[in-house]
Amino acid sequence: MTVQLKTSAAAAIAITVVDRSSFKTLAATLPTPTRHWLAALGFVGAPDSFALVPGADGKLGQVFAGIGHVADPFALAALPQALPEGAYRLSDEGLALSAETAALSWELGAYQFDLYKPRRRAPAELILAPSADAQRGLAFATAMAATRDLVNTPAEHMGPEELAQAAQMIAKQHGAKFKQIVGDDLLKQNFPAIHAVGRASTRAPRLIELNWGKADAPLLAIVGKGVCFDTGGLDMKSADGMRQMKKDMGGAANALGLAALVMAFKLPVRLQVLIPAVENSIAGNAYRPGDVIKTRKGLHIEIGNTDAEGRVVLSDALAYASEGKPELIIDLATLTGAARVALGAQLPALFSKHFDSARDLVDLGLKLEDPLWHMPLWAPYKAGIESSIGDIVNTGRNALGGAINAALFLEYFVPENQDWLHIDLFAWNDVARPGRPVGGEAQTIRTLLAYLEQRFAG
Known part of the structure; x- marks a missing residue:
């Protein structure tokens, strides 16, 4: 941690x-x-700018930092890797940041994926007084950094087994129960769609499950798409399309990040986390275009394209989650390129059966600067995923409305009266910004946590 909680920061x-x-x-x-020095530097308090002011001894005496507004979760993110190494504190002059914002933004600014390439220098440290708000900011930062690390880790070292190990570690940290169903046991326990997508890989597919909380608490199910690498299967992706497919388990990474926060803040829920973890590979036993696959729910999926595998593995997981009749199901998935075409990298697509819930989430996301955007479950488009030889097909008639088609496909596996949120996210920063380096990203988990706190903890 580059944020240190200490009662004294005099030095x-x-x-x-x-x-x-x-x-x-x-x-x-x-x-x-000081005024002349800052004027010479051109410092005017612009967001993400800073100025170093020398003391009478010529050493660094003070820092001025510009921000956009005091609630910005990235307010101080430009500083940790830019300021000279050493310890810093927030002055009583100027604007007052909450301890949560200060801790979160500083830690996010210090983030760097350094598993393979060591840091060139240590980030500067920020000293904050111990408080519940500071601890909350650090908890968010920890969950977001862990989410980023999972997405950034190459598929060679983040396959289905390694993703299960990461989930098991989170379960151990928070006292949750962990289990997994691996390989051909998926067929024995009626998860045929997960098995079909993952069977061609030398790394066995699996369903990862975490359970936490008191038995009498309302059930919350979080489902994350865990495609650890996606070749596209027999409908093979291009080289450019395959380049970043280590990130296709970004939904699972964000699901684990959200679950960690639910447990860390001890929300009064009974939590179930489900991650269908597979590698969509090419081999003689790979599932094929035109195949018809039976699902846990009993519906038969015609495979229009093996590169639309995410919705296939999620079908079994959503059906299983629904069997417990939870109060709410949330699924997170890097599901469609169509959502990115519609909304870009920074805006995950939100699908909900209830407009009021969707409005609340969009408003929360804008307030917390962790945005998502409501898109429709447009029922007339269901005609586009009807199959002549199965119940549904995993691709639409054409490229139009691709994100909606995928959401409608998933809706077949969620009972009509089941409250459900589907989030089609990118889990990736394609452009560097302070506190958001290019690479894996935690998207929507702060917004979802705030929504869950409102809903379940009042």
């Missing part, structure tokens, strides 16, 4: 946080040499 260098407006007011009260 640490002060950071004065300002925005453009507050800096204009504050500048008039600064000593003349």
Whole structure:
């Protein structure tokens, strides 16, 4: 952790946080040499900017940091890897950040995936007074960093077995029960769709399950797509299309991140986490275009394209989750390129049966700067996924409405009266921003946690 919780930070260098407006007011009260120094540097309090101010001894005496607003979860993210190494504290001058925002934004700014390439330098440290708010910020940062690490790890070292090990470690940390169904046991226990997609890989497919909470608490099911690498199967992807397919388990990574927060904050729920973990590979026993696959629910899926495998493995997991009649099912999946075409990398697509829930989530996401965007479960489009030889086909008639078609496909495996949220996310930053380096990303988990706290903890 680069944020240290200590009761004293007297020796640490002060950071004065300002925005453009507050800096204009504050500048008039600064000593003349400091005011002239900042003017020479061109510092005006712009977001993600900072200025180093020397002390009388010529050493670094103070830092001014510009932000957009005090609730920005990335307010201080530009600082940890840019400031000189050492310890810093927040000044009483300028704007006051909450301890949660300060801890979260600093830790996110310090994040770097360094499993294979060592850091060039240690990030600067921030000292905060111990508090529940600071601990909350650190808990969010820890879950988000772990989510990023899972997505960033290459498929060679993050296959179905390794993903199960990561889930088992999270279960152990929070006292949850862990189990998995592996290989041909999936057929014995009626998970044929998961088995069909993953059977061609030398790394056995599996269904990972975590259970946590009191037996009399309302049941919350979180399902994450765990396709650890996706070649596209026999409908093989292009080289460019396959390049980042280590990230196709981003839904599972975000599901585990959200689950870790639910358990860390001890929400009054009975939590079930389900991750169908597979590698969509090519071999003589790979499932084929035109095959018809039976699912746990009993519906038969005609395979229109083996590269639409995510919805196939999720069908069994959603059917299984529904059997417990939970109060809410949330599934997270890097499901369709169509969602990215519609909304880009930064806006996950949200599908919900209830417009009021969707509106609440969109509003929360905008407030917390962890956004998602509501898209329709447009029932007339179901005609496009009807099959002449099965119950449904895993592709639409054409590329139009691809994200909606995928969501409608999943809806077949969720009972009509079951409350359900489907989130089609990217789990990846394609452009670097402060606190958000290019690579794996935790998307929507802060928003979903806030929604779950409102719903289950009042």
